[in-house]
Amino acid sequence: xxxxxxxxxxxxxxxxxxxxxxxxxxxxxxxxxxxxxxxxxxxxxxxxxxxxxxxxxxxxxxxxxxxxxxxxxxxxxxxxxxxxxxxxxxxx
Numbered sequence: 001x002x003x004x005x006x007x008x009x010x011x012x013x014x015x016x017x018x019x020x021x022x023x024x025x026x027x028x029x030x031x032x033x034x035x036x037x038x039x040x041x042x043x044x045x046x047x048x049x050x051x052x053x054x055x056x057x058x059x060x061x062x063x064x065x066x067x068x069x070x071x072x073x074x075x076x077x078x079x080x081x082x083x084x085x086x087x088x089x090x091x092x
Contacts, residue, residue, distance in 0.1 A: 010052065012051065013050065015048070016030045034050075
């Protein structure tokens with residue numbers, strides 16, 4: 001495999017700077033979630049790297065949660081008609 005073929009593949013790891021940019025948060029926040037264990041990462045040569053699969057799993061989980069929330073809200077509107085107040089507002 002030539003070097004140019006390797007470069008054209010999707011990344012396997014992202015550095016902290018790139019992860020921070022993706023999520024619109026500071027690099028310090030990324031370091032904090034890494035240290036807390038909420039974001040799996042590996043340290044190489046003094047730098048932290050987050051596996052691309054971890055980011056993909058986070059995005060997939062967020063999309064699924066948003067889909068479920070939207071479906072639940074739509075069901076409340078359809079079944080309840082006039083009561084479309086979010087659960088957190090209604091104290092449910």
